[in-house]
Every structure is written in structure tokens, then in C-alpha cells.
Amino acid sequence: MMAGYKSKEVGGGGFNQWVMDDSTGQVRTQIHSSHGHTQLNLGYLIDQRGNNRGGLRGTGFELRTDAYGALRAQQGLYLSTWKRSGAQGAQIDASEAQQQLKNSEQRVKTLSDTAQQHNALPMQEGLDSLTQLNSDADVTYGSDDGAPSQGPGEQQRNGGDTAWAIRSGGRGKTPGYQQPLLIASSPADIATATPKSTHLHSGKHLTLSTGEDVSIASGKSLLASVAQSISLFAQNAGAKLFAAKGKIELQAQSDAMELTAQQGMKITSLAQLVEMSAQKEILLTSGGAYIRIIRGNIEVHAPGTIDIKGAKKTLSGPASMDYANKQLPIAVPAGLYDEQNRLMTSHGVPLEDVAVEVDIPDEGKKIFFTDQDGNIPRIFSDKPGNGKITLVPDELIVPAGADKYSPSKKS
Incomplete structure (x- = not known):
């Protein structure tokens, strides 16, 4: 049932071995180097102790080592769990991944255009990067020169065993990449997990898209620092920002701030006061009437009636109140x-x-x-x-x- 070869290290106890096991229903191959306990196991995976067959460890393939490992492909690499029964199909047949990426491109474009129509910033650079990726992943290489034509009823399958594949003599075209891409795709979930830290870095763009929700949960803080702009846009269901404890601060440290609503706007302090302060001027206006507070003066003007009611009204001499406005930090832009x-x-x-x-x-x-x-x-x-x-x-x-x-x- 088993055959193979085992060598011995010169002047040491190490070895290399090749095992071929043709046991019924348990066909397997093992290439083993004792250095780092490095193994390539193919087929029906079992424990191998000398010439003894051990218990089941799995099926398929396993490449393992106690030392370092690297997987390199200079022209591109595709990792997939999509089904290709019987080892059929092209080596870089990433059609399912390509369809997902094209769906992502369309989704990003639609939402980016909608955001721009509502005065938010578009995701143009991320969209351009995604478009380029789809183009780089959708190419073929090889040649059909001299390859025989398919016969009636024959179906071309790259790497298949049809009569056409046999007659073609290794000629034909097959999918590849325009750039040395690394694409990973799965019909089920993809997960990464570590008890330490995870780091993602892109020298250019990082684009996230999903057909449903993006959920973020943090045991401590959510921190984001960007060199240029922040733009958040919600198309249909509004936006909410809550702080169960602590205050919420919004600052425009070198420019103006605008709050605009198509319908009503409500400002409420449930337990304390509402303060408004401006160094230069406060202007309240509606229907042509206005109240202006400017340079120590108060102007109350109206095209209609000014109605003042109260149990007691006091008009006396001048008075003022000093109000300390918050000092904002100032950063000197680079190169200025x-x-x-x-x-x-x-x-x-x-x-x-x-x-x-x-x-x-x-x-x-x-x-x-x-x-x-x-x-x-x-x-x-x-x-x-x-x-x-x-x-x-x-x-x-x-x-x-x-x-x-x-x-x-x-x-």
C-alpha cells in the first residue's frame, strides 16, 4: 500500500522522505523534510510515524513548517474557495471575484454621484482606483495560433480532458492579470482574527463597500485623523450622533460653521442654559424682522408689530457683561x-x-x-x-x- 524514499542527513539525524500511499479510499502523498518539520501533504491526510499509518488529520492539502514560510507569485496570486470540481477551469479563473468587484464599482459610483448631488464630497479617486483594478484583473494571455477548432458538441475547458483539449496540444488563451495583483474571494465569509493588532495600509486609496451594513465596535476609542476633508452622507435614513456620557464638541478652528435644515431646527438644554456668543455680531431674522446685537448695541426692527408683554418692565441705564470666548488652537500649515x-x-x-x-x-x-x-x-x-x-x-x-x-x- 505504501511506497517511497527516505534519505539520511550526512553526519546527523535528519532526513528527507517521499511517501506514496495507495490505500483504498485513502490515497495520499507526503513530501517531508525533518528540518523544521516541513511537510507537503496531499490527498487523504493522516499521521505518518516511520512506516506506520496514524489517524485521520483531514483531506485536501496541507503545507506546514515549524520555521518560516512564504508564498510568492511574481505575476499575480488568486486565493479562492469557489468550487471548481475535478480540477477543471483555468488557473486564474476569478470570474466570481470579478463580478463582486464590478458590483462594488457600480455601488460606489451610484452612491458617490448621489452624495455629490447633495453637496457632499464624491468618492471619485476611490472609484477610479476600483475601475482600474477591474480592468487589470480582466485580461487573458496565451495564443490560439495553430490550435485546432472545436468539434461538434465539444466544450472548451482550460485544463480539461475533452478531445479538443487533447488535440490543442497545450495551446489556447487563459485568464491572467495585467498587474501582479493579489485577489482573495470566497462564496462564504472571510475572517481575520488576532489577540494583538491588525494593520492595514495603502500607499494610495482604501475603498470599502458592502451590499448591506458596515459595523464597527471598539472596546475603547474610535479615532480618525485625516489630512484633508471628512465627508459623511446618508441617503435615506438620516444621521445620528449620541454621547451617553461626556460632552460633544464641534469646532471649526479656522473658518465658519453652518447648520442648515429644510424643516425645523430645535436647540434644547434640559437641565442648564443655552448660551450664544459672538465677538462681532449676532443676527436673528425672520419674515423681514430682525434683532441685531453688534458692537454694544441692540437693534430691534420689524416691518409689522413689536409686541412686548410682561408683569414688570424695567428700562434703566447702560450695563454690560464680559464673556470669555474660547481660544482655539492654531496650527501653521506646512510650507506657509x-x-x-x-x-x-x-x-x-x-x-x-x-x-x-x-x-x-x-x-x-x-x-x-x-x-x-x-x-x-x-x-x-x-x-x-x-x-x-x-x-x-x-x-x-x-x-x-x-x-x-x-x-x-x-x-
């Missing part, structure tokens, strides 16, 4: 020059809420207001040189929403 100035009196008193005009190199003139410490916002430019600073008279201050200079006297 930065400059910040502070306005003070000759006695060292900061000049708060003073309008200044700054002439920025290659950007032109811009209006800024000093903060409570007299600081002018930090200026960034890709050109060296100081920006020229000029005080803007009160009568030339531009109210919020105006597109040109108009009178606005400071009290």
Missing part, C-alpha cells in the same frame, strides 16, 4: 509663513474689538477685528514679508451681510 500682531495703547492696554485692514501678500486687503486681548487673527501666506496693517475708521465698518462699505457708527 505666519504672522500675528497685537494692538495696545502706549500704556500697554489691549485694544479690543478694533477693526483693522491687513494687506496680505498676494491676497490683497482683508478686514479683521481684534479680540479681547488686542490680538489680530494670525495671518498665513506662502510669501514672506509683513502684512501692512491700517486702522479702519468706525464710519467705514462693514455690517455683517453687506457687500460694500456703509456707515455704522460705534457707540
